Amino acid sequence: MLSPSSSSRLPAHVALLMLAVIVFTSFYPFSDWSYSGRPLFEFLFYPLPYYFRLFDNLVNCLIYIPYGFALALVPRRHWLGWLWALAAAGATSFCVEFGQQFLPTRVASNLDIAYNLAGAFAGATLAVSPFTVRAWRHVRDWRAEWFAAGAPADYAVALVVLWFVTQLNPSVPIFGVVVRPIGLPQPFVSPLDNPVLFLFLLEAGGAMLHLIALLLFVTCFLRHRRYTARAVGGVILLALLLKLLAAGALLKPFAFFEWFDLNVMAGLSSGFLLVWAITRLGRITQTLCALLALVASQMVVAIWPLRANTQDMLGLFRWGYGHLENMGALVEFLSHLWPWAAGVCLLASLLRELRRPRSGHP
Structure with a gap:
């Protein structure tokens, strides 16, 4: 202990x-x-x-x-x-x-x-x-009671706090990694015969992977498996509360539920089931799955064919445009930074686990 x-x-x-x-x-x-x-x-x-x-x-x-x-x-x-x-x-x-x-x-x-x-x-x-x-x-x-010993766990706690900052933009769906633009339809090339299905799979799949990566990132640094359910529930409730507060403070009334997307919710439902199954496995497996989910979520971002128009998105807010542009740029920057920082943290934790003697450990 x-x-x-x-x-x-x-x-x-x-x-x-x-x-x-x-x-x-x-x-x-x-x-x-x-x-x-x-x-x-x-x-x-x-x-x-x-x-x-x-x-x-x-x-x-x-x-x-x-x-x-x-x-x-x-x-x-x-x-x-x-x-x-x-x-x-x-x-x-x-x-x-x-x-x-x-x-x-x-x-x-x-x-x-x-x-x-x-x-x-x-x-x-x-x-x-x-x-x-x-x-x-x-x-x-x-x-000390909840998280594993060592600098990677300290770094992980700080990164979880940083992740909540990335959710301060209420126009982005909760756990979403891509955003459907407002305004005129944008032409794009779909690898599937059904382009609507293609967009759905990317939007829902990106949210699912984001959820899996974050929750496994948290659980693989816990000291004991008995804390898993409370940690997962706490992260979800805090994220939901933060989106509600940000929407109430920043968005115009008609756009209050802009952060709620049915496609994203479908992906999150699948993500919960996968997280429940993976957290039954060992710490090393959880860490590897978190790394794979991080990489896959960034692949979704890379192949997402639509681009949101900043000026159209700013029309959802009640704040002045200058401050919103700065806030939006900060959130976007941190959203791009977080997967890389989390990946480094997971790799450090994985190396630490692989070097640890297996005998005498639960």
Whole structure:
């Protein structure tokens, strides 16, 4: 049994994932780089408030709260973690604002740095507070009880959190890997005589493979098989709740159930049956099946013949288009990144299992 006091790299993994999110959202679309010729550090001395937009400022604060929280939990000493979080978050914010000077669609601002530091301060202070210290001890106990020991399992927990971020776009069907476009029909070449059946098989099959890959990704890192049903049920319920909340917050009323697709639901029903059968097998078999499902789901994405029109999809939302484009790009980027990161994690776990002595293990 893993000791509850055992060290965990989970905060470091979460901090790295948050850093990737911050960098992507700050520099997207990574094009049209240029230098205006103005002094490079001029933005640090702009009179406050400079370029004040309430929504942007709130986002700048909120996105650094989990970043500061995770950074503060990396060192073992609480006071050192608090200082480290502020220093690392401050350096991140400065580098981001400095780099934004070279993007014509971005504005480098000292006010953004102030809001970033305020968010990091709140997150780091929350992380080292007595209440959170006690709560984090319970989280470590839960992690030690539910998941296998070792860095791959820490990485896996962080990737499961990242997967939920990929579901924040409510116009994409739950567990869907492809999207039927809105608007005029698009011509495509079908290898089957029935093109409707071809699209159905890809849409349903992609969702089935996505479900199998995710659920097996979770179950193959569990310490005991008795946790399988609760882990599967928890992931499904959280994903459903997240889609409902995202749809209520982002979509126009007529598009509230855009994330619900009958073809996808048919694929998910088949996926549940396969997951139930595969989880009866050993950990190595589950890991191999998860890897195969990941690869197959990406093949579905590669051969999907239709392309969604961004402007048509944005018409489903109630938010401003600029913020939605950034959010949509982030979710799409993470959706493409997740299978590769999960595949690396599964391969590391598989190698670990193959090297483990078979005698004396259940």
